Amino acid sequence: MARHVSRVKIKDWRRKLHAGLIPAVPATLGKSGELHRAAHDAYVQYMTRQPIAGVAVWAHTGRGLLLDAETRAEVLRSWRSGLPRYQCVIAGAGANAARERDPERYCLAALGMAEEALRLGADALLVYPPTLFRDLPNRDTRIVDYHRRFAELDVPLVLFYLYEAAGGVGYSPEVLDALLRLPQVIGIKMATLDSVMTYQDVARRIRRTQPDKLLITGEDRFLGYSLMCGGDAALIGMGAACCRLQADLLQAHAAGESERFLELSRRTDILAAHTFIAPMEGYIRRMLWVLVLQGVIPVEAAYDPWGPDLPKSEYRALEVALREIGEAAGASREKGA
Numbered sequence: 001m002a003r004h005v006s007r008v009k010i011k012d013w014r015r016k017l018h019a020g021l022i023p024a025v026p027a028t029l030g031k032s033g034e035l036h037r038a039a040h041d042a043y044v045q046y047m048t049r050q051p052i053a054g055v056a057v058w059a060h061t062g063r064g065l066l067l068d069a070e071t072r073a074e075v076l077r078s079w080r081s082g083l084p085r086y087q088c089v090i091a092g093a094g095a096n097a098a099r100e101r102d103p104e105r106y107c108l109a110a111l112g113m114a115e116e117a118l119r120l121g122a123d124a125l126l127v128y129p130p131t132l133f134r135d136l137p138n139r140d141t142r143i144v145d146y147h148r149r150f151a152e153l154d155v156p157l158v159l160f161y162l163y164e165a166a167g168g169v170g171y172s173p174e175v176l177d178a179l180l181r182l183p184q185v186i187g188i189k190m191a192t193l194d195s196v197m198t199y200q201d202v203a204r205r206i207r208r209t210q211p212d213k214l215l216i217t218g219e220d221r222f223l224g225y226s227l228m229c230g231g232d233a234a235l236i237g238m239g240a241a242c243c244r245l246q247a248d249l250l251q252a253h254a255a256g257e258s259e260r261f262l263e264l265s266r267r268t269d270i271l272a273a274h275t276f277i278a279p280m281e282g283y284i285r286r287m288l289w290v291l292v293l294q295g296v297i298p299v300e301a302a303y304d305p306w307g308p309d310l311p312k313s314e315y316r317a318l319e320v321a322l323r324e325i326g327e328a329a330g331a332s333r334e335k336g337a
Contacts, residue, residue, distance in 0.1 A: 006183035013156055016088060017214060018254070020052070020234075021051070022234065023056065023239030025057060026061050026063070027067060030300060035071050035075070045082070056090045059092040061287070069116075073116070090126050091117035092125075092126045092128055094113065095128070097131045103133070103136070106130070107130075110146070124155065126160055127147060143179075147185075158189055159188035159189065161176075165193075187232070188206070189235045190202060190216070193280070206230070215231050216231070216235050223236065223238070223268050223269075224268060224269070237284070237287060245327060249261065274318050282308050286310070289318055
């Protein structure tokens with residue numbers, strides 16, 4: 001039997017994403033949960049003017065596992081048609097464990113979402129961690145087999161190491177080694193939130209065992225430090241707004257511009273300290289509020305039906321923080337926030 005050779009070229013993806021910002025973009029939704037199309041179009045146009053390597057759609061920030069199929073398709077299709085081809089569209093792919101409790105149906109639903117994303121023009125897949133398997137027997141074997149089924153699609157895959165409180169799975173070192181050896185895997189997105197040790201340990205392991213694979217930081221609360229630990233690129237929800245600030249941070253680190261890097265890191269940390277706070281699921285609406293305060297979308301498109309209610313005091317605090325870091329645009333749009 002002929003040995004299968006993957007078409008995925010890791011070196012090409014390293015060049016494409018090196019020191020690049022990939023915003024995990026939210027959906028611009030109205031109060032009843034419908035897509036606010038005018039705001040969405042304005043947001044896509046805004047992103048075409050930003051120094052980004054691409055976008056990630058259907059990720060946690062974009063509520064990919066919760067959007068209805070029609071909205072999900074419209075979101076991905078418009079991002080792919082709106083961005084130039086040199087900017088990639090990475091689509092989240094997985095299944096909702098609250099809806100699919102049977103392991104095989106869960107896998108088929110996840111693969112179906114992956115195939116849908118590819119039909120709509122996605123360039124790569126961000127594989128949601130299979131949370132259904134977290135407490136099942138033979139957990140590690142199930143996790144590896146799940147990813148092997150994705151690998152059979154023979155398209156670029158990004159592993160997703162998400163902290164468990166957000167629906168993730170803590171992969172063991174043995175599981176990580178098995179997943180990173182898959183030739184279709186171009187790298188791993190780390191989003192541990194507050195586990196610096198986990199990020200450090202995984203970063204060292206990748207550099208030692210799979211140095212060709214990308215370490216993609218998703219660490220909004222310690223973005224600068226995560227780059228210092230070896231992050232090659234950033235795929236983050238915070239990148240949904242204030243893109244140039246974060247893209248400049250990545251470039252300053254890559255260029256070894258230490259003073260500029262430290263100043264940009266200080267400003268980025270202020271943004272993170274006002275958006276990635278408890279209740280953590282509120283970060284999606286906070287990032288939408290940032291887009292409102294920057295004049296990108298109207299406040300009527302800044303709802304997250306699945307997130308917590310947030311006090312208006314947070315909106316006001318965000319406005320002050322944006323002014324402090326030089327990212328505010330015009331007067332406050334607090335009415336209706």
